Amino acid sequence: MYDLVRVENLAKAYPGFTLDHVSLSVPAGCVTGFIGSNGAGKTTTIKTILGLIRPxxxxxxxFGEPVCGFEEGGELSTDQKNMTNASGAPQIHEAALVRAKARIGVVFDACPFPSESLVSDVEHIGRFAFPTWDRGLFEQYARQFDLGxxxxxxxLSRGMGMKLQLAFALAHAxxxxxxxxxxxxxxxxAREExxxxLxxxxxxxxxxxxxSSHITSDLEKIADYVVCIDAGRVMFDCMVDVICDVAGVARCGAEQARAIVESGAFAQGSLRVMAGAYAHEVLVPDRALLSRRFPKVAxxxxxxxxYMRLMLKGEAR
Incomplete structure (x- = not known):
């Protein structure tokens, strides 16, 4: 499947934080959700993909064209070493990055337009920024979002600022x-709208x-894959259907949790167990299998x- 975005082993170090060799992809025809707590590295990853931060x-x-690190015009093999410039950092392919940005719509977590600008001024920015800009489409979204x-x-409120960015992002096809x-x-x-x-x-x-979203219920409605990052590292990369339709969580007593872990029904390390005040939670990769082996355990x-909470905080068993 053709990857619109392909990231391999992306790293960036700051005082007190390191983006630690993050890999992810966005195949054509798919929505990839990107989750994690505040400060986990999501925005750093996004800005690095867009060339706003040098890794x-x-x-x-x-779009299949190297913009950073890969040899320009070369094969995108997974075992290829990073192409670096004289400073040792991955090489940025500026012309390829410019071409790619013309095909991308972006919404940041904070509105980037000048605070004194009018909504109509933002339309003028788009007209000069993108050769495929559609003024009528921008105005259509502005009316739909009630952006005078x-x-x-x-x-504009934070939410209205997000809507303005989305109208801008969509108006150049x-x-x-x-x-x-x-x-x-x-x-x-408004979220459902x-x-x-999308x-x-x-x-x-x-x-x-x-x-990227903290509202994971939105991702359950639209995403095909989800990538979770924590403290700059990818913790899991999984299809949403595997999480929501195959995996499950058993809430049971300590003895039942121990029996599940010791049953041998699941591969070692594939379970996550968290002890609570009133019950244990056991994350299992296959809830149908658990129900067959332990029919009395809900x-x-x-x-x-x-899933994210238990994968990050639960004990691997």
Whole structure:
């Protein structure tokens, strides 16, 4: 499957934080969710993919073309060493990055437009920034989002600022959306409206979305894959269907939890166990198997939020 985004072993060091060889991809026709706590490295990863931050190591390809690290014009093999410049940092392929950015719509977690700008000024920015800019489409989204042309950016709430960014991102017919907390600050009805727009965007299977979000229930509705990052490291990379439709969480007593762990039904290290005040939680990779082996133990569907919590904080057994 053709990857719109391919990231391999991306690294960046700051005082007190290291992005530690992060790898992820966004295949065409797919939505990749990107989750983790505040400060986990999601925004750093996104800005590095977009060339806004220079990594200390790693490779990035957009639309199959190397933009960082990979040999320009070369094969994107997984065992290829980083191409570096004289300083030792991965080489940035500026021309390829410019070409790729023209095909990408971006929403950041904070509105980047000048605070004194009018909504109508933002439309002018898009006209000069993108050769494929569609003024009518921007105005259509502005009306749909109730973004008055004479409103100033500084007057917009966080949620309205997100909507302005989304209108801007969609108005030049991108093939890829990179969205950092696009539904943050929106009420449930507005979030569903945005998700409907993203579903419409994905009716073209040549497109894709990298969607960073703390609202994991949104990802359950739209994402195909989810990548979890914690303290700069990828902790798991999994299909959403495997999490929500196959895995499960058993809430039971200590003796039952011990019996599940010691049963041999599951591979060593594949379970996560967390002891609570009133019950133990056991994350299992196959809830149907657990139900067959332990019919008296209730095993529920697991949400992405609970899956992440148990994978990060539970004891591997």
């Amino acid at each position: 200390s190591a790693g490779n990035v390809a957009l 042309a004479k409103k100033r950016v500084k007057e 991108p093939e890829l959306l990179i969205l950092d907390e696009v539904t943050a600050g929106l009420d449930p009805m 945005v998700l409907d727009i 579903r419409g965007f994905m009716t073209d299977e040549r497109r894709g979305i990298l969607l 095993c529920e569907r697991v949400s992405i939020d609970d």
